Amino acid sequence: MSDRQQPTNARLIPDRLTSRLKDNLMSWPSLLLVVALLIFLANSLASPYFLSPWALSDATFNFTEKAIIALAMALLIVSGEIDISVSGIIAITSTMMGVALQFGADTTTLVLVGLSVGLICGAFNGVLVTKLGLPSIVVTIGTMSLFRGISFIILGDKSYKNYPESFAYFGQGYLYWVISFEFVLYLLLAVGFYILLHKTNFGRHVFTIGNNAVAAEFSGVRVARVKFVLFCLTGLMAGVAAILLTSRLGSTRPSIARGWELEVITMVVLGGVNILGGSGSVQGVVIAAFIMGLVTFGLGLLNVPGIIMSVILGILLITVIALPTLLSKFKNRQ
Amino acid sequence: MNNFIKSREFWLGAAILGIIFGVSLRAPNFVNFANLADIFNNTSMLIILALGQMVVILTRSIDLSMASNLALSGMIVALINAAYPEIPVPVLMIIATFCGLLMGAFNGILVWKLNIPAIVVTLGTLTIFRGTIFLIAGGQWVNAAELSTGFVQMTRHLFIGLPLLSWFAIVIAIGFFIFMTRTSSGRNLYAIGVNPTASVYAGINVGRTKFNSFCIAGALSGFCGFLWVSRYVIGSVEVANGYELTIIAACVIGGISIAGGVGSVVGTILGALFLGIINSALPVINISPFWQMAISGSAIILAVILNGRSANKKGRIILKTSEDSS
Numbered sequence: 001m002s003d004r005q006q007p008t009n010a011r012l013i014p015d016r017l018t019s020r021l022k023d024n025l026m027s028w029p030s031l032l033l034v035v036a037l038l039i040f041l042a043n044s045l046a047s048p049y050f051l052s053p054w055a056l057s058d059a060t061f062n063f064t065e066k067a068i069i070a071l072a073m074a075l076l077i078v079s080g081e082i083d084i085s086v087s088g089i090i091a092i093t094s095t096m097m098g099v100a101l102q103f104g105a106d107t108t109t110l111v112l113v114g115l116s117v118g119l120i121c122g123a124f125n126g127v128l129v130t131k132l133g134l135p136s137i138v139v140t141i142g143t144m145s146l147f148r149g150i151s152f153i154i155l156g157d158k159s160y161k162n163y164p165e166s167f168a169y170f171g172q173g174y175l176y177w178v179i180s181f182e183f184v185l186y187l188l189l190a191v192g193f194y195i196l197l198h199k200t201n202f203g204r205h206v207f208t209i210g211n212n213a214v215a216a217e218f219s220g221v222r223v224a225r226v227k228f229v230l231f232c233l234t235g236l237m238a239g240v241a242a243i244l245l246t247s248r249l250g251s252t253r254p255s256i257a258r259g260w261e262l263e264v265i266t267m268v269v270l271g272g273v274n275i276l277g278g279s280g281s282v283q284g285v286v287i288a289a290f291i292m293g294l295v296t297f298g299l300g301l302l303n304v305p306g307i308i309m310s311v312i313l314g315i316l317l318i319t320v321i322a323l324p325t326l327l328s329k330f331k332n333r334q
Numbered sequence: 335m336n337n338f339i340k341s342r343e344f345w346l347g348a349a350i351l352g353i354i355f356g357v358s359l360r361a362p363n364f365v366n367f368a369n370l371a372d373i374f375n376n377t378s379m380l381i382i383l384a385l386g387q388m389v390v391i392l393t394r395s396i397d398l399s400m401a402s403n404l405a406l407s408g409m410i411v412a413l414i415n416a417a418y419p420e421i422p423v424p425v426l427m428i429i430a431t432f433c434g435l436l437m438g439a440f441n442g443i444l445v446w447k448l449n450i451p452a453i454v455v456t457l458g459t460l461t462i463f464r465g466t467i468f469l470i471a472g473g474q475w476v477n478a479a480e481l482s483t484g485f486v487q488m489t490r491h492l493f494i495g496l497p498l499l500s501w502f503a504i505v506i507a508i509g510f511f512i513f514m515t516r517t518s519s520g521r522n523l524y525a526i527g528v529n530p531t532a533s534v535y536a537g538i539n540v541g542r543t544k545f546n547s548f549c550i551a552g553a554l555s556g557f558c559g560f561l562w563v564s565r566y567v568i569g570s571v572e573v574a575n576g577y578e579l580t581i582i583a584a585c586v587i588g589g590i591s592i593a594g595g596v597g598s599v600v601g602t603i604l605g606a607l608f609l610g611i612i613n614s615a616l617p618v619i620n621i622s623p624f625w626q627m628a629i630s631g632s633a634i635i636l637a638v639i640l641n642g643r644s645a646n647k648k649g650r651i652i653l654k655t656s657e658d659s660s
Contacts, residue, residue, distance in 0.1 A: 084579075128638075132639055132642055133642060134638050134639065134641075134642045135592045135593060135638070137396075137453075138582070138586050138592045138634065138638045141579055141582060141583065141586075141634060142583070142586075142632070142637075142638060143631065143635065144579070144631065145579070145583070145628065145630055145631025145634065146627075146628055146631030146632055146635065147631070148627055148631075149624075149625070149627030149629070149630075149631050150628050152624040152625075152626075152627050152628065153622075153624055153625055155624075156622065156624045157624075254624075258576070259576070262398075262457055262460065262461070265457060266457060266458075269454055269457075275451045275453060276451060305473065307464070307465045307468040307571065308465055308468065308469070310461040310464070310465050311461060311462050311464075311465030311466065311468075311469070313461060314457075314458040314460070314461035314462040314465065315462060317454070317458040318444065318450070318454075318455065318459070318462075321454055321458075322444065322448045322450060325448045325449060325450070326448065
């Protein structure tokens with residue numbers, strides 16, 4: 001028995017040092033990048049309209065809002081928690097901005113209302129999870145219904161319209177030529193989140209908590225506070241997304257952004273973040289957002305209905321997650 | 335007795351009776367057999383689905399694809415019925431259940447053999463199943479005119495004062511009660527939820543059991559797909575859209591711990607009934623149905639807080655520390 005176990009143990013110890021370059025090339029983000037480039041290539045071959053600056057700029061609109069939430073959600077999932085309520089936060093934030101509009105709020109006030117409502121909702125989730133020690137997946141299913149429910153109570157079957165013209169800039173404006181405000185904001189936030197997760201102590205704490213929350217606690221990491229901050233950040237990003245989306249659509253309905261939570265989580269998981277927590281990277285999530293955007297837009301140019309795109313994204317999600325396990329099983333068999 | 339009074343089932347039952355009593359003060363005709371039977375009938379499918387979800391959650395997994403599975407199975411039998419009305423209805427029932435079982439098995443095999451977390455698998459299959467409806471139906475609806483009367487009447491047959499739909503829920507609930515409390519397969523589900531490692535040493539095949547739980551949830555979803563089409567006389571892409579979270583809500587309100595291993599059949603049924611009663615009571619007391627979502631959301635949060643409280647039982651000291659014993 002013991003001599004049969006020897007080889008398996010020996011295999012765990014690498015016989016040579018791993019090369020940094022090879023690791024980088026074989027890493028999840030680089031694999032995703034290859035997938036993204038292939039999709040880009042396929043798209044430009046499949047449709048003659050794809051490779052125009054305006055078309056590509058249009059393509060960014062359908063995923064930037066979700067991608068902004070995915071940045072914060074990635075950190076949250078790395079820490080071992082999850083927030084299902086983000087689409088509910090968008091609904092309530094958008095509704096509250098509409099309410100503020102009825103009281104004659106100007107663009108600055110609208111933005112402030114949007115950011116603070118998002119932050120408050122995130123903090124509410126954070127308190128429920130960290131102070132009361134509840135499982136985030138169920139709590140946020142509850143708050144999702146609660147948040148969206150409140151906008152249904154306020155709005156019913158009506159909608160808010162007539163947002164000020166200057167407010168439309170956030171979701172529709174261009175900074176320079178075809179480069180939209182939304183897209184630049186997304187890139188800036190992505191850099192910000194990259195630094196936060198990969199270059200700061202806070203980011204290391206997030207990884208530590210995701211790997212072993214108890215050990216983190218004993219090492220002096222303030223687990224509850226870090227998690228609380230992450231919930232607030234996710235709420236805030238949902239608030240930002242709500243501002244952009246409301247500005248882009250120019251109206252608020254209680255059913256706004258319905259089902260986004262699953263798309264955002266798909267984006268994060270596709271980006272290589274372990275759904276059980278402890279590992280992941282912001283680069284991966286950013287590339288995954290581009291993949292999802294490119295797939296959706298390219299198929300749209302080919303007149304593929306939206307629901308078929310979601311099937312393709314679903315298959316993509318499962319294959320991408322299953323692939324490493326399948327490959328290692330195949331290797332072990334040989 | 336004392337345990338019973340402290341139990342989730344007792345409080346949930348009391349809350350349901352309290353709501354019924356409160357509503358009857360405003361609307362006296364709310365409490366009569368016909369109306370309550372009607373509410374039960376409307377909640378039947380939620381009960382069946384929640385029981386399926388319960389089995390999955392007990393094993394520390396989750397099935398987000400149940401509503402899509404339901405819609406796809408329903409669409410398959412609706413299309414078969416529209417094309418070949420001569421096929422007897424019980425055969426359709428078996429086909430729907432079998433389709434659901436296959437989809438559940440697909441989820442289960444990915445969780446079992448590839449070790450992918452259940453939430454990721456079912457998040458993917460959720461969209462895949464629903465998109466497939468669009469593919470097989472070409473984006474069309476199957477409406478009342480295309481379905482055979484036998485199919486549509488199936489769930490409406492009265493049997494000892496209750497529609498057949500209610501009887502399905504009752505029979506399945508009793509079956510589950512026996513399965514969960516009286517069979518070793520049922521107890522295994524609890525065991526691997528409480529402690530998967532210990533279960534392995536106890537000789538339980540954890541992966542296989544999870545696979546089985548997904549099959550059960552899938553088969554019940556398929557069966558409900560058949561019931562849904564018969565009851566609401568429609569097959570479409572939009573059937574039960576977003577219902578997966580309502581099913582989980584019923585389980586959570588019923589006291590099932592998302593961490594696995596805790597929960598009962600009676601609790602789950604009461605959790606589903608609680609949502610059903612709230613949904614039917616609101617219009618009666620003149621509260622806009624737009625309040626429904628916020629109220630069920632609050633109910634879920636409250637239920638989770640209560641679940642958390644009961645789980646925070648103090649541990650028992652088995653061995654005294656050295657200072658104590660000296």
